[in-house]
Amino acid sequence: MTGYVARRVGVSLIQLVLLSFFAFSLIHFVPGNPVATMLGPRATPSEIRQISDSLGLNQPLAKQFGLFLGHLVTGHFGTSFTFSQSISSLIAQRAVPSLALIAYGLIVALVLGVPLAVASALRAERPLDHGIRVFTTISFAMPTFWSGLILAVVFALKLHWLPVSGYGSGFFGVVQSLTLPAIALGLSLLAVIVRTLRTSIRHVLSLEYIEAANARGLSTRRILTRHVMRNAVMPTITVLAVNVGFLIGGTVVLEQVFQIPGLGTLLFQAVEQRDYPLVETIAVLAGAVVVFLNLATDLMQVVLDPRVRPGVRSE
């Protein structure tokens, strides 16, 4: 098992290096001169040269990448030239609203998704199941910014239940201001949860030990909570970890809709101002979060479920 863990951690480390290289190479290999784009059409060649020098863009690529990696490892991401503030302190300030929104969105998705998945699996191929499928398919196809705007009109502008935008202070303030965006975010993730969980519940329900539990006269509720769900949640957790990137993307757009001062807004500002060091750093960190979560779920699976431990035969 230690061998497996070591190998799995190694794979993640390789992924992190590749990820950094990928973010780094974008600026060099994507067509277009970033500095020229940054300075606009009236820039003189000498200005372009000067800025390129200050960004270190004229040094050999290998050296640049080495520096970039070194900065990432030590956490010295440098200074953002639009905010004239160190990138690490900027990111630390902005991370909380974004993480709160992602967590809240995930909670919304689970609170709605788990009951729907159970209902769908228990009534498979019946009208209820089809209805739930239609609902989740529609929620998957909804752009988060569109559903967010509609929620804002109905619940903020018309009914005045919740604030239209911004980021409140204190726990309740934060919860209030993030409720609408979190619902929009949760709805976009709903289909993934319901589908995966429905499939795995149906699979578990078809197994012999469930039949045995039925024969023993256990109540449906007990069978579901004690026997089915325990075995059905793992694939859903894995799928959720894979979809964190999707959640991050939804957050970036929703922060703009609801004017939440999070990492998404920061990234958007950085893109508009062409603050490349900031864009690169946020991109790498966002990717690193996904890599880390995938690693965590894989390891958790090994700890929780003896059957997937390498070297253990399941049959």
Added chain:
Amino acid sequence: MSNALALVRSRRWSIRRLQNWELTTGFFVVGLLLVASLLAPYLAPYPPNQVNVLVALQGPSWHHWMGTDFVGRDVWSRVLFGLRIDVLIVALITYLGLVVGVIIGTVSGYVGGWFDAIVGRVADTVVAFPFIVLVLAVVAIVGPGLKGVAIGIVIVGWALYARLARAEMLSLREQPFIMSTRALGYSHLRTIFRHALPNLVRTSLVYSTVDVVVNMLVLAGMSYLGLGQQAPGADLGSIIASGQGYLLSAWWITTLPGAVLVLFGFGVSLIGDGITRGDLAQGRL
């Protein structure tokens, strides 16, 4: 006897059709929207950018099905042209990603060894990258516009297909009919493209229905943020954004184009579901 058989057949046929309502509905919805968007120049009642301040902010009516926006442009005409741009770009980038990804994945799975190990890791890494963040990074470099968004989507898009195709190729490689192509002296290219590829492309095609929806949403999201389609041209995302300031007085500018986007995504998803269900029924999965 033959009558009874025909009856059984026709009943089975109708049950099957009913069971695959997803496919029927999906093709109907998507077909309708595709035809409408491709024929936009003929179907649109007004030029999409025709300004007429006299009829600004009018609600949906017989003359303006989706109302008019703040300078009196007909929203329905703009939606038709906007959908046309979105559909064309999404189709192009999704299937470009599919072709590139499937070829890379198939070759990688067939060749194996260190090449395959590298391709596998790179594809995993690209997939791990939060999609929109990457597209934003590319837009930062290329500059705002559909070009940057399209490049960003393709840079990520190939990787999922490469993973799917590679996984299928790894199992196909052990199948007798692929192994025997070596004995028959076929070239590697012939084995890959004539024998392996047709057998593994189906999974990717089914997956592409999900990808089309996701790409459509990313494209619309970028245009909503003002980084995609630039004025005066309009796609669905930028039309939705343009109505944002009028949500209370003129709800139709934002709501109705969004509904068209949802309808398209819904139809495409149904097609994917229908195909999967058909495969399940035939024991192909």
